[in-house]
Amino acid sequence: MKNIKTNTGVGKWLPRKFDLEKAAGTLQFADDLRFGPELLHAAVVRSSIPHGEILSIDTAQALEMPGVVKVLVGEDFPHHFGLYLKDRTPMAIGRTRYCGEPVALVVAEDENTAREAVKRVRVNYKKLEAIFDPVKAATTNTVLVHPELHKYEHVDFITPQPNTNIGNWFRIRKGDAEKAFGEADHIFEETVTCPQIAHGFLETLCSICKQDPASGEITIWTSAQSAFTVRDIIAKGIGYPLHKIRVVAPPIGGGFGGKAGMTIEALCLAAAMDKNIAGRPVKLFIPREEVLLTSWVRQGFVAKIELAVNNDGLIQAIRNTFWFDTGISAEYGANPVRSAGYTSMGAYNIPNVWSDCYAVYTNKPFGGAYRGFGLPELMSALEVVIDIAADKLHIDPVEFRKKNLLRKGQTTCTGMPMHDHALDKIIDRVAASLKISQKEPPLRKGWKRGKGIALAIKAPAIPADASSSAIVKLNGDGTVEVLAATMDMGQGTYSAYAQIVSEELGVPYDWIKVYYPDTQSHPYDWQTVASRSCWSMGMAVKRAACDVREKLIALFSEYWQVSCDSISIEYGVIKCRKLGKNERIDERVQNGFKMPDGVLKGGPIIGTGSFTPPDIIYPDIDTGQSAKSVVHFTLGAIGVDMEVDPGTGKIVINRAVAGYDVGKAITPINVRGQIEGGTVQGLSACLMEAMAYDENGKLLTPDFTDYKIATFKDAPAEIEAFWEETPEEISPYGNRGVGEHSMIAPAPATNNALFNATGMRIHSYPLSRERVFKALHAKERGETDFWEWPYALDLAFRKAKKEW
Amino acid sequence: MRDRKIQLNLNGRSVSLVAGDNTTLLHALREYGLTSLKRGCEEGECGACTVIMNGLPEKSCLILVAEAEGADILTVEGLIKDGRLHPIQQSFIDEGAIQCGYCTPGMVMTTYALLLKNPSPDEEEIKEALSGNLCRCTGYLSIVRAVKKSARIMAGLSEGSE
Numbered sequence: 015m016k017n018i019k020t021n022t023g024v025g026k027w028l029p030r031k032f033d034l035e036k037a038a039g040t041l042q043f044a045d046d047l048r049f050g051p052e053l054l055h056a057a058v059v060r061s062s063i064p065h066g067e068i069l070s071i072d073t074a075q076a077l078e079m080p081g082v083v084k085v086l087v088g089e090d091f092p093h094h095f096g097l098y099l100k101d102r103t104p105m106a107i108g109r110t111r112y113c114g115e116p117v118a119l120v121v122a123e124d125e126n127t128a129r130e131a132v133k134r135v136r137v138n139y140k141k142l143e144a145i146f147d148p149v150k151a152a153t154t155n156t157v158l159v160h161p162e163l164h165k166y167e168h169v170d171f172i173t174p175q176p177n178t179n180i181g182n183w184f185r186i187r188k189g190d191a192e193k194a195f196g197e198a199d200h201i202f203e204e205t206v207t208c209p210q211i212a213h214g215f216l217e218t219l220c221s222i223c224k225q226d227p228a229s230g231e232i233t234i235w236t237s238a239q240s241a242f243t244v245r246d247i248i249a250k251g252i253g254y255p256l257h258k259i260r261v262v263a264p265p266i267g268g269g270f271g272g273k274a275g276m277t278i279e280a281l282c283l284a285a286a287m288d289k290n291i292a293g294r295p296v297k298l299f300i301p302r303e304e305v306l307l308t309s310w311v312r313q314g315f316v317a318k319i320e321l322a323v324n325n326d327g328l329i330q331a332i333r334n335t336f337w338f339d340t341g342i343s344a345e346y347g348a349n350p351v352r353s354a355g356y357t358s359m360g361a362y363n364i365p366n367v368w369s370d371c372y373a374v375y376t377n378k379p380f381g382g383a384y385r386g387f388g389l390p391e392l393m394s395a396l397e398v399v400i401d402i403a404a405d406k407l408h409i410d411p412v413e414f415r416k417k418n419l420l421r422k423g424q425t426t427c428t429g430m431p432m433h434d435h436a437l438d439k440i441i442d443r444v445a446a447s448l449k450i451s452q453k454e455p456p457l458r459k460g461w462k463r464g465k466g467i468a469l470a471i472k473a474p475a476i477p478a479d480a481s482s483s484a485i486v487k488l489n490g491d492g493t494v495e496v497l498a499a500t501m502d503m504g505q506g507t508y509s510a511y512a513q514i515v516s517e518e519l520g521v522p523y524d525w526i527k528v529y530y531p532d533t534q535s536h537p538y539d540w541q542t543v544a545s546r547s548c549w550s551m552g553m554a555v556k557r558a559a560c561d562v563r564e565k566l567i568a569l570f571s572e573y574w575q576v577s578c579d580s581i582s583i584e585y586g587v588i589k590c591r592k593l594g595k596n597e598r599i600d601e602r603v604q605n606g607f608k609m610p611d612g613v614l615k616g617g618p619i620i621g622t623g624s625f626t627p628p629d630i631i632y633p634d635i636d637t638g639q640s641a642k643s644v645v646h647f648t649l650g651a652i653g654v655d656m657e658v659d660p661g662t663g664k665i666v667i668n669r670a671v672a673g674y675d676v677g678k679a680i681t682p683i684n685v686r687g688q689i690e691g692g693t694v695q696g697l698s699a700c701l702m703e704a705m706a707y708d709e710n711g712k713l714l715t716p717d718f719t720d721y722k723i724a725t726f727k728d729a730p731a732e733i734e735a736f737w738e739e740t741p742e743e744i745s746p747y748g749n750r751g752v753g754e755h756s757m758i759a760p761a762p763a764t765n766n767a768l769f770n771a772t773g774m775r776i777h778s779y780p781l782s783r784e785r786v787f788k789a790l791h792a793k794e795r796g797e798t799d800f801w802e803w804p805y806a807l808d809l810a811f812r813k814a815k816k817e818w
Numbered sequence: 819m820r821d822r823k824i825q826l827n828l829n830g831r832s833v834s835l836v837a838g839d840n841t842t843l844l845h846a847l848r849e850y851g852l853t854s855l856k857r858g859c860e861e862g863e864c865g866a867c868t869v870i871m872n873g874l875p876e877k878s879c880l881i882l883v884a885e886a887e888g889a890d891i892l893t894v895e896g897l898i899k900d901g902r903l904h905p906i907q908q909s910f911i912d913e914g915a916i917q918c919g920y921c922t923p924g925m926v927m928t929t930y931a932l933l934l935k936n937p938s939p940d941e942e943e944i945k946e947a948l949s950g951n952l953c954r955c956t957g958y959l960s961i962v963r964a965v966k967k968s969a970r971i972m973a974g975l976s977e978g979s980e
Contacts, residue, residue, distance in 0.1 A: 029911055029912070030911070030914070030916070032919070033910075033911045033916045033919070034903070034911065035919075036916050036918075036919025036922050037894075037903060037907035037908070037910050037911055037916060037919075037922055037926065038854075038894065038895070038898060038903065038907065039852075039853075039854025039893070039894035039895055039922070039923040039926075040854070040895075041919055042853060043853075043856070043920065045853075045856075045857060046848075046853035213954075214952075214954045215918075215920075215954055216856070216858045216864060216866055216918070216920040216921050216952060216953070216954055217856065217858070217918070217920045218857070218858070265918075265919070266918065267856070267858075267918045267919070267920025267921075268917075268918040268920060268954050268955055269918075270954070299857070301857075301860060302858065302859040302860065302861065302863075302864075303861075503918055504916075504917030504918030504919065504955045505917070506917070683914045684914075686914065687914050687917055687955075687956060687960065690956065690957040690959050690960060691917060691954075691955045691956050691957040692957070693957060694956075694957030694958060694959075695954065695957070717859060717861055717863060718859055718861075718863035718864055718952065719861065719863055723952060723954065724957075724958075725949045725950075725952060725958075726944070726945040726946075726948045726949045726951075726958045726961075726962070727945050727946070727949050729945075729957055729958040729959060730959075731941075732959075733957065733959055
């Protein structure tokens, strides 16, 4: 029984942990750590061609430079790494697969020398034909990006297709889609494409690795979301015991999935483990213009969606083909494909579902985790198709969505029953707040104004056994230290953990400190991804705090000779009203209590807690069916009021209204922060973001000059952020994740609003000015749909839509 | 490349740095130990290295340290007085205008320069002044709220001192 009083517990608005240090500029990120003059610096030599055999690498001129210590090539560190599929080596070995791929690593006494020496490494290639278009790569085998695909190790739930470019094929076979399509009153067939996009975190990637030359032990300081998964992937990749690898994760400057799994650590480690270098720390700092060439980006996406709807407006079936352009590696990108696949019914009750989701290799930088994990791409397509169907059936788009909503007890496309949620209520509030069915005059002269809505849904796409554990230590003055290996990358998890501890232990929030991850001190956590931390690690932290409370109260119970349930902890003070006792927590919690019988009992109080999702069953490989495929879904909706300048194609967002069913807001300041931030990130992706390449596969948008992200001037004037709290059953406080969800639907909502404003559908993201301008001109010629193949390089496949 | 000695007034103290001709102010100050200035892009795109130089906000990655000879440089480290945060820093915390914190020192310094020039900016002026500072986490709305709040507090403080 919990007998606690606190005013800094779950649900309170409080200042966030570490904001003080962030405002003061004293928080040290990986690049800010200092290692003294022994520190070496690495810089990367990159492939200048998209596909080819490496004939020779001439390092002589680089090695002649004073200060250059070593030049490593792929063969020097021939280990394969990967989270789900080991298809990646830190440097190309024998064959380069994309323009910009690391082919050698220069190690020098200082950073400038390393970068200068990079220019002196000469690489000779024999060019091979490259493939950039995911549909062409998946449907023809003229170029194989990974001829050795059959040799790569992978987890059971990933199904690579050897002798093709398919790194994973995920299927859903629910009901009888073919029959439903045969009998349906209306069939809608649409395609939508999304380009590869960048995370755009402000802190680039940075690692420092060091190996003890005597013991062989490795320490890695790195900008990583998931210290333990870095350790795990490295250990499996190089065949090393876990206890000989220590991963320290200092604060990171934004992640959004781009620092999940293992990114650049193995590349840096290649240098640190070199026998001539071991003992000296090696730093690998990736400059902005090399980030997209070094680690993953959001996958490109081509969706073909067919919807079968009856005259009554009920959706009978959906048939999906999703091509995810995963570039040269599917080690992580294989899983967003599953994530989109087992949510391929959207937020709708659809009895018959047939989905084929492919991770397709191409000769481009590789795809992986990105906030939303497959769902922003999927919803950017599906929520537009839903809008198209509503319009063609002359049903109000809000009514059409509500009519088909996936409600409690109805089954998702994997056959799992949906839990309770408040999506009906959220849709109503969004629609009412925006006056969504009411046409309003534009605020700007000559512009066209429109409103649109889109729904969001996502489950954590985690392995069934992804676990968390935490330690809560009670200090001799009543303050508390929490070891929970979540990375607080801005989402504010440490504030949540402190509020959970305050809620369970009755000590004030200000007395609680949460530390950044270090595998040496912290207990295990899988990853800081999937909007899972407040839920999964939240459970572990809650259990650890309860453990401390029970130990503490048991000791006071014996000390005071009263029952446990007559003792309370109130604002950090231990009380027993019956006895009129009132004592502060002091050194007795470290050194023990002298009990009435004269015996010293207790000692340092440490609480532990762990959590593993208890009941997840992997979807069947052939059908995708599972009684419980995921832990839970977070659902929500966003409405956008926008207007467009037909003269320039510019879109301005007047206002956005977004709400999600978070189960319980542990830290409301962070829930608001996630909704506001994710909405703008989603709008930015919608309106301006795309990676572009020249005909040789060379990236044309490596930095913020050419790759635009939203600035102050692009953010809407107002975002109405709100949430509902329908509690989740297996959860610390009923809470569900919300970190990613706000990014899922701003793009389709805006696209639907553009249609509402202009009568024009754009099937290719981003809705850039140029594209909108061209689309509105096409509208003048009488066209209603505008579709630009993003892979203009492959002219023969520009009309691929028609060939399917 | 030649090393030279640069004298500058850093956060109210006279300091001398030794740096090569092609060293940027960003690198020199980070080497000196001021790591609040971040290497977000080193191309003048992101604003994470913004300092106040002779009263104006400057991206320190675009300035050679030699150009800063004799200059007054203020960084976020210099805003803390007697262990207390500046009202701008405090407002950023109060309004939830900080997430990962990587852009925050640059945002705070650009805000400082704005309020120096224009003590009561309207929303458009705030967005214009800060549009060279990128933030990927917050969506900017909370930062606008923080700047407005800073302006109100600082106006109150200066009225109080009259």
